[in-house]
Amino acid sequence: MSAAIEETFSGTGRQSVTLPLAGIWRNGLLAAGTWLLASALTYGLPDVITWGATGPFAAVTLVGALIFLALSVTVHRLGSTGRTLVHYGPWFIVLGLWLAAWEVLTAKLGWLPKPFFSPPEGLLHVYMTDWDRLLICIAYTGRLWGLGFFSGIFVGFAGGVALGWSKRFAYWGMPLLKLIGPVPASAWIPCTFFIFPSTFHASIFLVALASGIPVAILTAAGVSQVNRSFYDVARTLGADNRFLIFKVAIPAALPNVFVGIFMGLYYSFAVLVVAEMLGAKFGLGWYLQFNTAYSAYANVYAALIIMALICAGLVRLLFVARDRLLGWQKGIL
Amino acid sequence: MSVAFAEASVAGSIALDFEGVSHRYDLDDKTLEVLDNVSLAIEPGEFVALLGPSGCGKSTLLRLAAGLEAPTAGSVSEDGQPILGPNPDRILVFQDATLFPWRTVRANVAIGLEARGLICEREYRIDEVLKLVKLDGFADFYPHQLSGGMAQRAALARALVNDPKLLLLDEPFGKLDSLTRLRMQKELLDLWKSAGFTALLVTHDVEEALLLADRVIVLSDRPASIVAELRVDQPHPRRRDDAKLIALRASLLETLGISHDV
Numbered sequence: 024m025s026a027a028i029e030e031t032f033s034g035t036g037r038q039s040v041t042l043p044l045a046g047i048w049r050n051g052l053l054a055a056g057t058w059l060l061a062s063a064l065t066y067g068l069p070d071v072i073t074w075g076a077t078g079p080f081a082a083v084t085l086v087g088a089l090i091f092l093a094l095s096v097t098v099h100r101l102g103s104t105g106r107t108l109v110h111y112g113p114w115f116i117v118l119g120l121w122l123a124a125w126e127v128l129t130a131k132l133g134w135l136p137k138p139f140f141s142p143p144e145g146l147l148h149v150y151m152t153d154w155d156r157l158l159i160c161i162a163y164t165g166r167l168w169g170l171g172f173f174s175g176i177f178v179g180f181a182g183g184v185a186l187g188w189s190k191r192f193a194y195w196g197m198p199l200l201k202l203i204g205p206v207p208a209s210a211w212i213p214c215t216f217f218i219f220p221s222t223f224h225a226s227i228f229l230v231a232l233a234s235g236i237p238v239a240i241l242t243a244a245g246v247s248q249v250n251r252s253f254y255d256v257a258r259t260l261g262a263d264n265r266f267l268i269f270k271v272a273i274p275a276a277l278p279n280v281f282v283g284i285f286m287g288l289y290y291s292f293a294v295l296v297v298a299e300m301l302g303a304k305f306g307l308g309w310y311l312q313f314n315t316a317y318s319a320y321a322n323v324y325a326a327l328i329i330m331a332l333i334c335a336g337l338v339r340l341l342f343v344a345r346d347r348l349l350g351w352q353k354g355i356l
Numbered sequence: 357m358s359v360a361f362a363e364a365s366v367a368g369s370i371a372l373d374f375e376g377v378s379h380r381y382d383l384d385d386k387t388l389e390v391l392d393n394v395s396l397a398i399e400p401g402e403f404v405a406l407l408g409p410s411g412c413g414k415s416t417l418l419r420l421a422a423g424l425e426a427p428t429a430g431s432v433s434e435d436g437q438p439i440l441g442p443n444p445d446r447i448l449v450f451q452d453a454t455l456f457p458w459r460t461v462r463a464n465v466a467i468g469l470e471a472r473g474l475i476c477e478r479e480y481r482i483d484e485v486l487k488l489v490k491l492d493g494f495a496d497f498y499p500h501q502l503s504g505g506m507a508q509r510a511a512l513a514r515a516l517v518n519d520p521k522l523l524l525l526d527e528p529f530g531k532l533d534s535l536t537r538l539r540m541q542k543e544l545l546d547l548w549k550s551a552g553f554t555a556l557l558v559t560h561d562v563e564e565a566l567l568l569a570d571r572v573i574v575l576s577d578r579p580a581s582i583v584a585e586l587r588v589d590q591p592h593p594r595r596r597d598d599a600k601l602i603a604l605r606a607s608l609l610e611t612l613g614i615s616h617d618v
Contacts, residue, residue: 252454259422260468260518261444270470274458351458351498 050112051095057119058088065126065144071133072142074321076151080144084122091115141321149325156310161329163305164295167223171230171298172291176284179235183242183283187276188268193243200243204236208294212301226298233294234287238280245279246272278352281345288341292334369400369554370434370445370521372421377430378579379416389579390416393430396573396582400435403548403555405565407608408575414558417580418524421556422448434522444468446522447515451530453507455499461510462486462495468518478517485513488547505536509543516547523548525557529564541567545592562608566601567594574611584611 062084070077098105122143129135129142150157185192186200208229215225249272257271299308307326314322379391390413398404406414419425420432423442432439434446447468455464465482469475486492489509499507508528515523528544529537545568548555559565565572566588574584586608590600 250454252450252452253456255419255422255424255448256450256454256456256514257467257471258424258442259444259446259448260471260514261442262467262471266471270467271456274456277458349458351500 046096046099048095048098048109048112050109050116051091051098054112054115054119055088055091055095057116057123058084058091059119061119061123061126062088064123064131068127068131070130072130072137074130074142074145074148076144076148077130079151080126080142080147083147084119087119138318138320141324145321146325146328149322153322153325156305157326157329160305160307160310160326161333163303163309164299164307167226167298167303167306168230168291168295171227172234172287174227175231175233175235175291176238176287178231179238179283179287180242180280182235183239183280184246184268184273184276186239186243187246188272193247197243200236200239203232204240208233209297209300212297215301222302226301226303229294229298229301230291234284234291237286237290238283241279241283241286242276245276248279249275278349281341281349285338285341288334288337292330295330368521369552371400371436372396372398372522372554372556373431373433373436374417374420375431375433377417377420377427377432379413379420379425379428380579391427392579392581394575394580394582395430398554398556400554401552403557403568403570405557405559405569405572406575407559407562407565407572407612408580409577409612410560412575412578413580414575415526418448418526418556418558421522422446422524424448444472444518445520446524447518447520448524448526449508449511449515449528451527453499453504453511455502455507455510455514457499460496460498461491461502461513464499464510465514465517467514472518481517481519485517488516489513489543503536504532505540508532508540512544512547516551519551520553522554522556525555527558527560530559530561537564542593544568549592562605562612563596566604566608567596572608574608584608 062081065077065084066081094108098108101108126142126144129140130144182196186196187193211229211232212225215228216222219225219228253271253275254267257267262271295306296308296311299306300312303309307330310326311323314320314326374394374396377391377394378389381388381390394417396404406417408414416425420427421439423439423446426440439446455461456467459467462482465485466475466479469478469481483492483495486495489512491506491509491513494502494506494510499510502510512528525544529540532540541564544555557565557568569588572586572588573582574586575581576583586604588594588601588604590598594601
């Protein structure tokens with residue numbers, strides 16, 4: 024069975040190799056090897072440029088290598104988690120190589136110089152020394168993003184339904200939406216300063232705008248594209264307008280709404296940096312700007328990685344929500 | 357099966373009258389005349405088939421009867437009362453099953469009851485009609501998991517759960533394969549006999565009309581008017597190779613402008 028998994032997921036597919044090693048995850052062993060290589064290079068070669076976390080980074084990669092070594096014999100007993108790990112086996116191998124090459128090119132050879140490039144150990148150094156400030160920044164950004172994103176998609180969704188449903192609403196609303204849509208968020212900053220009582224509210228507005236507009240446009244498109252005969256069917260069965268909107272138009276438009284929410288999610292992350300220009304004292308966007316100004320690019324990269332991971336995590340969550348709500352689409356798409 | 361349905365059914369039937377009905381659609385730069393002075397009286401419990409060339413306006417007649425549109429001229433009435441809007445007593449079944457893809461078969465059948473707030477007291481009817489159309493094992497399937505015949509059965513169940521007094525069928529079997537169509541025609545006939553609703557069937561299939569209907573109305577090309585009316589007295593179950601039906605078929609095809617050789 025493990026041989027079968029190996030074949031399905033690792034893509035090696037060579038019986039002669041996998042069969043004698045049944046029960047051993049070959050890619051896990053290779054990953055342990057590449058991570059060990061990264062660790063050895065980090066520890067063994069002298070630093071041309073000091074970044075301050077050589078020892079800890081060598082330790083981290085060593086621990087990684089040991090984990091992969093342990094996994095290579097136990098992964099088949101871990102059920103679905105194990106299958107996921109096996110699936111990403113080639114990625115773990117390449118990741119080890121990537122870390123080794125990155126470390127050598129920056130800290131060990133100095134070909135990619137300070138301050139523009141940072142070795143992985145430099146990022147680790149940032150996480151070790153500045154973790155408390157980063158955590159506070161994550162919390163501030165989370166508050167801003169959460170308030171902005173959720174109010175944005177809520178208003179965008181409601182407006183989109185109205186635009187798609189009512190001709191009169193669409194007559195006045197669609198041209199406005201088309202005008203506002205392409206305006207970059209930073210262009211709003213002067214007005215927002217005047218309109219909103221505090222810079223925090225203005226920032227929320229910018230995030231909400233960025234996430235709300237794609238949701239509004241796609242929801243409107245989805246609602247207006249609903250098959251007319253669905254309405255006819257529902258009306259002959261005794262449905263009133265309320266039923267038509269909530270039980271026909273909205274469920275039918277939901278796949279479109281989710282496309283809009285995905286787009287809104289990406290836009291909202293892109294606009295966070297701009298939104299945190301407005302007098303914020305903490306936040307990942309602020310952290311990026313502050314450290315760019317001081318040419319502390321290692322800190323910038325470190326914060327960027329955190330943002331990318333958070334964004335990827337949220338996208339993953341959104342996929343889970345979509346699969347739950349749109350399970351009926353399985354087999355259609 | 358039909359016994360259970362007859363007991364549960366309190367539906368009854370209605371009379372449907374078209375009086376001097378004309379209808380046209382206003383398109384961008386021209387008007388499209390669809391119906392021209394159509395008068396037709398359908399008795400309660402009668403099974404009437406509308407036969408005519410495609411695109412002649414048969415479906416428009418059904419939409420008017422369903423109350424989805426109001427005629428440009430003339431009146432449509434049920435039991436003497438003018439039809440002003442849709443009502444679950446008169447239900448339209450389309451050529452496409454038009455099941456809501458995000459709802460299971462059961463939830464699709466429940467729509468009529470849900471929309472009228474009757475879901476609590478009449479939920480048991482869902483299982484009854486699903487059994488009636490032989491979909492009781494498929495209640496939790498999604499529409500895309502059904503075959504064409506099953507989807508059309510589900511659409512019928514969605515109509516029947518409301519105990520309609522008038523069933524308007526717009527080429528309901530037009531997209532089914534011929535074997536499924538034969539089976540569905542027989543099932544529809546059984547349902548009509550046991551439930552007792554008035555049925556108005558639009559079709560372009562001469563055999564289907566003759567096999568099912570008490571009366572066949574032949575419509576002209578657009579704008580449609582009634583060009584012929586034919587009573588079919590043969591008792592059910594009718595046989596396709598019945599000599600009298602074959603003769604009727606020939607005369608209907610001639611009325612429709614198709615020669616004997618076809």
